[in-house]
Amino acid sequence: xTLVFNYSHVSGGMSHTVLLRSDGYAVACGRNNYGQLGSDxxxxxxxxxxxxxxxxxxxxxxxxxxxxxxxxxxxxxxxTCAVLSDGTAKCWGYNGYGNLGLGSYTTWGDSPSExxxxxxxxxxGQPAVDVSAGWDHACAVLLDGTLKCWGHxxxxxxxxxxxxxx
Numbered sequence: 001x002t003l004v005f006n007y008s009h010v011s012g013g014m015s016h017t018v019l020l021r022s023d024g025y026a027v028a029c030g031r032n033n034y035g036q037l038g039s040d041x042x043x044x045x046x047x048x049x050x051x052x053x054x055x056x057x058x059x060x061x062x063x064x065x066x067x068x069x070x071x072x073x074x075x076x077x078x079x080t081c082a083v084l085s086d087g088t089a090k091c092w093g094y095n096g097y098g099n100l101g102l103g104s105y106t107t108w109g110d111s112p113s114e115x116x117x118x119x120x121x122x123x124x125g126q127p128a129v130d131v132s133a134g135w136d137h138a139c140a141v142l143l144d145g146t147l148k149c150w151g152h153x154x155x156x157x158x159x160x161x162x163x164x165x166x
Contacts, residue, residue, distance in 0.1 A: 013075030013133075018062070024069025026062040026082060034078040035109025036093030038062040038119075063116040064090060076133035076151075081140075087127025089140050090119050097136040097152035124148050 005027075009020040016030030016037055028037040039060045064070060064084055072083040079093030079100060091100040092109035100108060101122045108114050122128075125148070128140040137151030 009073060011073055011075040011080075011133075013080065014077040016075060016078075016080070018073050018075055018080050020070055020073050024071065024085060026064065026070045026073050027059050028062055028080070029059045032110065034094035034107055035111070035114065036075070036078050036080050038064075038080060038092045038109045038115050040109065040112050040115050065117045065119070072128075072130045074131050074133040074138070076138060077135045079133060079138070081131045081133045081138045083128045083131050083140065084121075087129075087143070088121040089124060089128045089131055090121055091133070091138060092119055094136075099133075099136050099138065099151040101138060101150035122150075 006022040007019050008022045011018050013036060016028060016032065018026055018028045020026050028039065030037065032039060032041065037060065064082060069085045070082040071085060074081055076099060077094070079091055079095065081089060081091040083089050092115065093100070093107065095102070095105050095107050098105060102120055108119055122140070124140055124142060127143045129143055130141040132139050137149060137153070139147050139149040142148060
């Protein structure tokens, strides 16, 4: 099995993988039980069965919005986040702990019309330059070098940049 594009980054979640192509398009494969692939379809609609767990199939381009490509992607357990070419960030998939940073607990990406221009961008206050997703949380590095984190704050996972000391 050969992938015909050049890739600049790969990230694996609990049971999904997202690859960032060198042209900025993100592609995803694996389980989609919470919309973590960003394909607007559930596992059942994609024909996923547990009898083919090692089969890499149904690789799809993630719809990030009109004219948008990604500069950074990362997978959490059942969610995925990306920094887009315009400095905004989007997350999709499981949101039971606020993993997506949208101020709600609604899962995104598992129903028709939830990706692309319909998927909200995160309110970060300034452009993001990188993103990292953990088990049930995520953090973005912002343009000024500070961090903004969201999701489950178990064991102080949601680190915030310290204030300068006198």
